[in-house]
Amino acid sequence: MATQETRLAARLLAAPSIGLLFVWMVVPLAITIYFSLLNYNLQTSVTTPFVGLSNYYYFLTDPAFLTSIMNTLLLVGAVLVITILGGLGMALLLDQPIWGQGFARIMVISPFFVMATVSALIWKNLMMHPVFGIFAWIASLFGAKPIDWFGDYPLTAIIIIVAWQWLPFAALILLTALQSFDQEQKDAAQMDGAPPIPFFFHILLPHLARPITVVILIETIFLLSIFAEIYVTTGGGPGLASTNLTFLIYQTALLQFDAGGAAAGGLIAVVLANIVAIFLTRLVGKNLEG
Amino acid sequence: MGRIVLEKVRKAFAEVVVISGIDLVIEEGSFVVFVGPSGCGKSTLLRLIAGLEDNSGGKILIDGMDVTQAAPAKRGLSMVFQSYALYPHMNVAKNIGFGLKMAGMPREEIDRKVANAAAMLNLTDYLNRRPGQLSGGQRQRVAIGRAIVREPKAFLFDEPLSNLDAALRVQMRLEITRLHQSLKTTMIYVTHDQVEALTMADQIVVLNRGNIEQAGAPLELYERPKNLFVAKFIGSPTMNIISGATAARYGAPTIGIRPEHLKLSTTSGDWKAQVSIAEHLGSDTFLYVDADGIGPLTVRADGDFAVKPGDSLYLSPDPTRLHRFDDKGDAIR
Ligand SMILES: Nc1ncnc2c1ncn2[C@@H]1O[C@H](COP(=O)(O)OP(=O)(O)OP(=O)(O)O)[C@@H](O)[C@H]1O
Ligand SMILES: [Mg+2]
Numbered sequence: 306m307a308t309q310e311t312r313l314a315a316r317l318l319a320a321p322s323i324g325l326l327f328v329w330m331v332v333p334l335a336i337t338i339y340f341s342l343l344n345y346n347l348q349t350s351v352t353t354p355f356v357g358l359s360n361y362y363y364f365l366t367d368p369a370f371l372t373s374i375m376n377t378l379l380l381v382g383a384v385l386v387i388t389i390l391g392g393l394g395m396a397l398l399l400d401q402p403i404w405g406q407g408f409a410r411i412m413v414i415s416p417f418f419v420m421a422t423v424s425a426l427i428w429k430n431l432m433m434h435p436v437f438g439i440f441a442w443i444a445s446l447f448g449a450k451p452i453d454w455f456g457d458y459p460l461t462a463i464i465i466i467v468a469w470q471w472l473p474f475a476a477l478i479l480l481t482a483l484q485s486f487d488q489e490q491k492d493a494a495q496m497d498g499a500p501p502i503p504f505f506f507h508i509l510l511p512h513l514a515r516p517i518t519v520v521i522l523i524e525t526i527f528l529l530s531i532f533a534e535i536y537v538t539t540g541g542g543p544g545l546a547s548t549n550l551t552f553l554i555y556q557t558a559l560l561q562f563d564a565g566g567a568a569a570g571g572l573i574a575v576v577l578a579n580i581v582a583i584f585l586t587r588l589v590g591k592n593l594e595g
Numbered sequence: 596m597g598r599i600v601l602e603k604v605r606k607a608f609a610e611v612v613v614i615s616g617i618d619l620v621i622e623e624g625s626f627v628v629f630v631g632p633s634g635c636g637k638s639t640l641l642r643l644i645a646g647l648e649d650n651s652g653g654k655i656l657i658d659g660m661d662v663t664q665a666a667p668a669k670r671g672l673s674m675v676f677q678s679y680a681l682y683p684h685m686n687v688a689k690n691i692g693f694g695l696k697m698a699g700m701p702r703e704e705i706d707r708k709v710a711n712a713a714a715m716l717n718l719t720d721y722l723n724r725r726p727g728q729l730s731g732g733q734r735q736r737v738a739i740g741r742a743i744v745r746e747p748k749a750f751l752f753d754e755p756l757s758n759l760d761a762a763l764r765v766q767m768r769l770e771i772t773r774l775h776q777s778l779k780t781t782m783i784y785v786t787h788d789q790v791e792a793l794t795m796a797d798q799i800v801v802l803n804r805g806n807i808e809q810a811g812a813p814l815e816l817y818e819r820p821k822n823l824f825v826a827k828f829i830g831s832p833t834m835n836i837i838s839g840a841t842a843a844r845y846g847a848p849t850i851g852i853r854p855e856h857l858k859l860s861t862t863s864g865d866w867k868a869q870v871s872i873a874e875h876l877g878s879d880t881f882l883y884v885d886a887d888g889i890g891p892l893t894v895r896a897d898g899d900f901a902v903k904p905g906d907s908l909y910l911s912p913d914p915t916r917l918h919r920f921d922d923k924g925d926a927i928r
Contacts, residue, residue: 487678487680489676489677489678489680490680490682492642492645492647492667492674492676492680493674493676493680493681493682493741494682495646495647495666495667495668496645496647496667496668496672496673496674496694497668497693497694497697497741497745498666498667498668498669498694498697498698499693499697500697503697507682507685507693508682511682511683511684511685512683512684514684
């Protein structure tokens, strides 16, 4: 878009779709804002009186709110760390010329194709179940007491499930990046006499900085709104131990029937997501520049 | 320091033999150029010397030491790659100093050596830039700087100038020649540009399908090619090759005569020919002619030789410059 004319034409041509997108976004947002200012309970309200910002006040001062924020951050952070470190390791392994490489790659990617609810159910009933689960069986082999994952370590259990789902994604992106690494640079590093570990840190890791940023960005977007895995396994409990922000809003709206409060919570979640987004785009912007 | 000896060096990728038993001595301080058509194994041979590929057979000696099993960094050689292969996230200074850092040299000494190399290559102003912010010629100089600081026994260049435009290529060619004169280090240089080969080399090694066709000084290859392949490969425009009855008259199954060794005349001569195309280059004129009973020939004439397509003229080969080849394509002496 070099000249002024082409820029103007581009804007005119893009205007209809941007306009449509804007309406698509603004109408639900406006309705949500409107609901968040009402005392609107699905069970009891005959009338929905205007209550100002008190929905926000109650949502923000609810101790459950802070707990859920902490849980959200823990979940996102832990899954990011596990998937990136694990994905890096897997990518490095899969990049080696091994026998049955193609098959191994497909096997590694496959968890990504399993639906969230299905994988959560499998983990819940086949893997982590304290009586029938494989983990319990392994523990019994060693004579140990089986762990009641969802009772004692609910958030850890959910982190494991979600990390298992996202590990292939990270591994795949990082593997592609590794494969695009220039052979002559590898040769140059060999001539320079870089042993494997300095080679990894001085040359390979900087090459992977961009793909890692992309993985962080994409995963964060999806991990902030994890819901199915919690719904299927722990139901947010015990207590609030595995309730994240998304799940808290769901509880407010559909278990306590408080539409006004849920709308307020949703808007708070939007604001928080935007804060994270600004932070991430900064990070990405810095890493994606030349 | 820097005498490299190859003994029966062989390389096969799976079943495919790429280098089939090469014997070669590269004298200390010499500038050796490997030339040959694409895919003949020049890069592979260079990478074998560098240690970036494993030998399938034979031995490589550097200064009398058998380095066949040694790791690349242990051979004391530096390599300049076709794509430069600079580390994109490091600035110029770090790029040049990386090998020294890996060798565990103290900071101050690295800085001093980097500064020296940068001064030698006019890179002092760019030490803090990244490769992405440099021009092609500057990147090439950084790659050379990275090779220089390690004070190697020999430099290996794999088509280092092929990514540069014509003017820059001439300039860098001179810089590399100058570098060789000041450092006096052995250099092995791969190219398929024969102008580079003829102008830079002390010794040219002509490779074909993993074999050495001929090794020798540039003029020796030009004046006394051992076989048809070398005769056709060295020299531009290529040598005219004539076989059949005309060749038999000169006492060989095949004869060759370079375009510059055909005497032109408008009145009389050995062969009669018609001009089909005349290329006037100012200093020279290349004539593409059709000789009666022989076929198409290329002739080099003076720049002011005035002929038009369709004109007739006479050609006489210089008998002392005539090359004779036997049935197998080997030169008859
Ligand atoms: N890793 C490899 N595996 C299999 N074959 C290879 C490999 N590397 C090179 N070859 C083959 O070896 C032959 C020689 O390759 P090489 O790169 O040495 O050619 P070259 O003379 O440098 O050609 P160019 O002038 O095009 O660079 C080619 O036929 C190539 O296909
Ligand atoms: Mg090559």
